[in-house]
Amino acid sequence: MDDNKVSIIGLGRLGLCQALTFERAGCNVLGCDVSAEYVATINSRTLQSSEPGVEEALRSSSQLRATTSLAECVDHSALLFILVATPTGLGDHAYDCGTLSRLLEDIAALRRPGKHVVIGCTVLPGYIANVGSALLADCEGCTLSYNPEFIAQGEILSGLAAPELVLIGEGSEAAGDALEALYARATSSVPVVCRMSPASAEIAKLALNCFITAKISFANMVADIADRTPRADKNDILRALGADGRIGPRCLRPGYGFGGPCFPRNNRCFSGFVKQLGLDSPMADATDHINGVVTDVLVQRAISYIKKINCKNVIIYGLAYKPGTSVCEASFSVFLIKALKEAFNHELQLSVIDPCVNLDQIDALFGNAQVLKKDSASGLKSDDLVIACHPLEHQEVLCKVLSFWN
Numbered sequence: 001m002d003d004n005k006v007s008i009i010g011l012g013r014l015g016l017c018q019a020l021t022f023e024r025a026g027c028n029v030l031g032c033d034v035s036a037e038y039v040a041t042i043n044s045r046t047l048q049s050s051e052p053g054v055e056e057a058l059r060s061s062s063q064l065r066a067t068t069s070l071a072e073c074v075d076h077s078a079l080l081f082i083l084v085a086t087p088t089g090l091g092d093h094a095y096d097c098g099t100l101s102r103l104l105e106d107i108a109a110l111r112r113p114g115k116h117v118v119i120g121c122t123v124l125p126g127y128i129a130n131v132g133s134a135l136l137a138d139c140e141g142c143t144l145s146y147n148p149e150f151i152a153q154g155e156i157l158s159g160l161a162a163p164e165l166v167l168i169g170e171g172s173e174a175a176g177d178a179l180e181a182l183y184a185r186a187t188s189s190v191p192v193v194c195r196m197s198p199a200s201a202e203i204a205k206l207a208l209n210c211f212i213t214a215k216i217s218f219a220n221m222v223a224d225i226a227d228r229t230p231r232a233d234k235n236d237i238l239r240a241l242g243a244d245g246r247i248g249p250r251c252l253r254p255g256y257g258f259g260g261p262c263f264p265r266n267n268r269c270f271s272g273f274v275k276q277l278g279l280d281s282p283m284a285d286a287t288d289h290i291n292g293v294v295t296d297v298l299v300q301r302a303i304s305y306i307k308k309i310n311c312k313n314v315i316i317y318g319l320a321y322k323p324g325t326s327v328c329e330a331s332f333s334v335f336l337i338k339a340l341k342e343a344f345n346h347e348l349q350l351s352v353i354d355p356c357v358n359l360d361q362i363d364a365l366f367g368n369a370q371v372l373k374k375d376s377a378s379g380l381k382s383d384d385l386v387i388a389c390h391p392l393e394h395q396e397v398l399c400k401v402l403s404f405w406n
Helices: 013-024 036-042 054-060 070-074 096-110 127-135 156-161 173-185 199-226 234-243 265-275 283-308 333-342 359-366
Strands: 006-010 026-033 064-067 079-082 114-121 143-146 165-169 192-196 312-316 349-354 372-374 385-388 400-403
Touching: 006 013, 013 054, 013 064, 013 156, 013 173, 013 265, 026 054, 054 079, 064 070, 070 096, 079 173, 096 127, 114 127, 114 173, 114 349, 127 143, 127 199, 127 349, 143 165, 143 173, 143 199, 165 173, 173 192, 192 199, 199 234, 199 265, 199 283, 265 283, 283 333, 283 385, 283 400, 312 333, 333 349, 333 359, 359 400
Parallel strands: 006 026, 006 079, 026 064, 079 114, 114 143, 165 192, 312 349, 312 385, 349 372, 385 400
Antiparallel strands: none
16 A cells, blocks of 8 residues: 555545645645536635635645546545535434445445545444445455544644544554554644544544533533522633543533534434434433523523613624634524524614625525624724624724623
8 A cells, every 4th residue: 555645535624624634744645526616726726715724735735636536536545535524414313424325335336456445524323334334345355444533613724733632443453554654644743543443433423522512511501500699600610610630621611502513413413323222312412402591591681682772783793603714504693693683573783793704604694685794893883782702802892792702
């Protein structure tokens, strides 16, 4: 196997960042995507991306090329990463692995022997053993491994370059060795490498994310208790909890809960998988429930405050589910705006300030011209209201502010 060559099938936000990470480590990377127009922008180095650092990394790359030919990509390397979307399109508790399964069928049909196929997209436990391996059964000497990432939108390149954990569900010892050697070369940190069976890795991926969401929901539950208790300070309490080494301070801040493309669906899919085993999933269910309660409480707080001050012009500062990204999936701000439109029967003038989100996204979410886009909070009147869903540092805001960011 040529250790210097890597193939990436699926050049979306994560796939392209993975390709750039391996290329920066000196690998010869060939990526494959179905869109000829998209592939052309990669090869011409003219791709526009909202993910920080991607455009610069692409322009400086010399050993990354893209193609629409799956056969060419499979022939390029013995190590094939698959990073395609597995959305929750089959209900809230399952992933749609249709695209992934068709790709495995197509790879098997090429009958190229000795390939190490690596799935990087999220799947339910049991997919590799029960579905993926069967689809590759006729591919002589091929292995199927699971290697999910733990990164955040807006920080993908930095997260891939310096991960804390590399999780390898190895289809064979040789595949595990190849992956561990590749990450040793591609990472600037010294991550903990956990090698295990694909089935164990499938569970570990979901369990880790669900543990994080449980911690976030617990922090919000404690914060709610403190807010209803005279002379109690939620930040002091959570700081004390985080000081205990068994708990730690990360993800232990009060706020508007978790959102984005991973945490909510991973939590629900993990709950669904547990119930398929005939077990209960009270922690995952409670975590999801508390997250919904927190959203409802904060939305009602905003509605009550707007009515109290009789405000007609409301600016939402931060639309994406977190700062530094354009991703609005399961964003608290999106829920908030929709609730305000309904509660005030469209009588409010709603605007958004978020440098990462463009007007087309706003129109797609709320309807053309229903919500305006502002570049900054300057020029607002004293009776206007800014609801801060992202940090407001270095912003000179002369109007009223209601902050949901902590």
